[in-house]
Amino acid sequence: MSTFGAIVELTLRALIGRRRTITIAILAALPVVLGILVRLGGGRPDAAEILDALVIRTTCPLVALVIGTGAIGSEIDDGTLVFQLIKPVPRWVTAVAKGLVAAFLTAVLVVPPIILTGLLLGGLGSDSIQTTLGFAVSGLVGGTAYAIGFTALGVVTGRALLIGLGYTLIWEGVLAGLLEGTRFLSVRQATLGVATALTGDDVGSDPLGIGLSSAILFAVTAGGLAVTAVALRRFQLRTAD
Amino acid sequence: MQLDHVSRWYGNVVAVNDVSFALGAGVTGLLGPNGAGKSTLLHLLAGLLAPSAGTVRIGGRAAFGDPTVYSMVGLVPEREAVPNYLTGREFVRFNAELQSVVDVPGATDRAIATVELDDSADRSIRTYSKGMRQRIKLAAALVHEPRILLLDEPFNGMDPRQRLHMMELLRRMASEGRAILFSSHILEEVERLAEAVLVVYAGRLAASGDFRSIRRLMTDRPHRFTIRSSDDRALGAALLADTAVFGVDLLDGRLAVQASDLGTFARIVAPIARAAGIRLHELTPTDDTLESVFSYLVRR
Numbered sequence: 001m002s003t004f005g006a007i008v009e010l011t012l013r014a015l016i017g018r019r020r021t022i023t024i025a026i027l028a029a030l031p032v033v034l035g036i037l038v039r040l041g042g043g044r045p046d047a048a049e050i051l052d053a054l055v056i057r058t059t060c061p062l063v064a065l066v067i068g069t070g071a072i073g074s075e076i077d078d079g080t081l082v083f084q085l086i087k088p089v090p091r092w093v094t095a096v097a098k099g100l101v102a103a104f105l106t107a108v109l110v111v112p113p114i115i116l117t118g119l120l121l122g123g124l125g126s127d128s129i130q131t132t133l134g135f136a137v138s139g140l141v142g143g144t145a146y147a148i149g150f151t152a153l154g155v156v157t158g159r160a161l162l163i164g165l166g167y168t169l170i171w172e173g174v175l176a177g178l179l180e181g182t183r184f185l186s187v188r189q190a191t192l193g194v195a196t197a198l199t200g201d202d203v204g205s206d207p208l209g210i211g212l213s214s215a216i217l218f219a220v221t222a223g224g225l226a227v228t229a230v231a232l233r234r235f236q237l238r239t240a241d
Numbered sequence: 242m243q244l245d246h247v248s249r250w251y252g253n254v255v256a257v258n259d260v261s262f263a264l265g266a267g268v269t270g271l272l273g274p275n276g277a278g279k280s281t282l283l284h285l286l287a288g289l290l291a292p293s294a295g296t297v298r299i300g301g302r303a304a305f306g307d308p309t310v311y312s313m314v315g316l317v318p319e320r321e322a323v324p325n326y327l328t329g330r331e332f333v334r335f336n337a338e339l340q341s342v343v344d345v346p347g348a349t350d351r352a353i354a355t356v357e358l359d360d361s362a363d364r365s366i367r368t369y370s371k372g373m374r375q376r377i378k379l380a381a382a383l384v385h386e387p388r389i390l391l392l393d394e395p396f397n398g399m400d401p402r403q404r405l406h407m408m409e410l411l412r413r414m415a416s417e418g419r420a421i422l423f424s425s426h427i428l429e430e431v432e433r434l435a436e437a438v439l440v441v442y443a444g445r446l447a448a449s450g451d452f453r454s455i456r457r458l459m460t461d462r463p464h465r466f467t468i469r470s471s472d473d474r475a476l477g478a479a480l481l482a483d484t485a486v487f488g489v490d491l492l493d494g495r496l497a498v499q500a501s502d503l504g505t506f507a508r509i510v511a512p513i514a515r516a517a518g519i520r521l522h523e524l525t526p527t528d529d530t531l532e533s534v535f536s537y538l539v540r541r
Contacts, residue, residue, distance in 0.1 A: 002338075003338065003339050003341060005338075006335055006338040006339050007339070009335075010324070010335055013324075013326055013327070014324060014326060017325075017326035078322050079318070079320060079321035079322045080321070080322055080323070080324045082289065082316075082318055082321040083321070083323070083324075083332075083336065083381065084339065085289070085308075086287060086288075086289070086311050086314070086316050087308065087311050087336075087339040087340055088308050088309050088310075088311045088312040088340065088341070089308060089339055090308060091308065233306065234291075234306075235289075236289060236290050236291055237284055237289045237290055
């Protein structure tokens, strides 16, 4: 196995073994449960609205927050990261491996619930499939940007979970809806922009264009990996005797 | 390993203050009370902390910011946790893979056998005692056969038999030409294992080298001996006549002597006894132990 593969396996096993990951996996499945309940109740709500409100605005950033901050931040907190860093492995390799694992695990927890919820609520018609696939792709790219951004946050601060929650709830949840300029610094708005372009529905109010949305998500993803690599290269133990 | 005028501070707190030393092959004990700066020094050497001033070099390369140095370094940290979600064998194997060892399974087995954890290697680390965790950390640090080994309080949690085994192992590795630096606050461990010591106190290097040589250089401290002879009282009186001796005590069956200078005392004691017709049975230095050297250094 390559050093890259070893870091991927270690990170994946560490994340899967954490209680926090199991809790967030249950939260990620809630839209599916809602879809089943609605379906059983005979209701026909707008699938796009539900996916927008429940997944893109809620479970996707929360799952990415828990997974992303856990990919490195938790290993710094419990000290297990040191065993991976005291190896002749370039730190950017560690950064990319851990960022990709966070993105992959976020996608695993976010995308299947989108597909199941979309099809449960919208049925198997072509419009429903287009909406579902549009949200699945936007959840994938948005979740990747979130996860890698939060992975970087976990390396640069010991309060990544709190800051990430503040960003998601206050910046994206409140300010991005009130202040025009803040939309361009919102992963959620960019994710909704991608969803709008792919589904043909107007998701959210005044969504960003696909070009700008893609650029924002790419910048967050690439920037997150770069910040993680630089922060790991400069990594120092937070405590000493 | 070389530190050149290295300091490390955290805000207003100076953890390591202008420390310089160079170490080659052999076992060196890093000694100091809790909070003296031992772990900070080891973390500086391991490239896990950047020096605030000065340079730290390992094998001629900067220790901080160059991961390639880790191919020749093995570190056993004290506080850092081992991943509980792995078995002992998996932990060592991952370390071998990250070191790009050629024969990963073989190197893993050898490292586990070295620390005598073969029987428990396939158990989850979660079930390990503290001593077992220390040993699996050592196996992970040894798996790529590093030239330099840094160990932070390696004997913590080990039972006496495990300590003996670990000491034998470290001595053997040093005899193979490896440089081993281990920290401890237990004097007996350092005295039994280390060929040389680095004594740190309040962030400063108080002394370095063979501790008996350090003791001999402490000319401001009296050297203490006990003597058994055919006539302790007469010998005491005869010794007191020499300026190198400034105190004698008659204890139960022994004569306790305080001398200002070790070399002079060593030269005069036998001629004085002979001249007085006294037979010397035993002469024992009582304060050239590491404990007394250490207590002198930290009380300065």
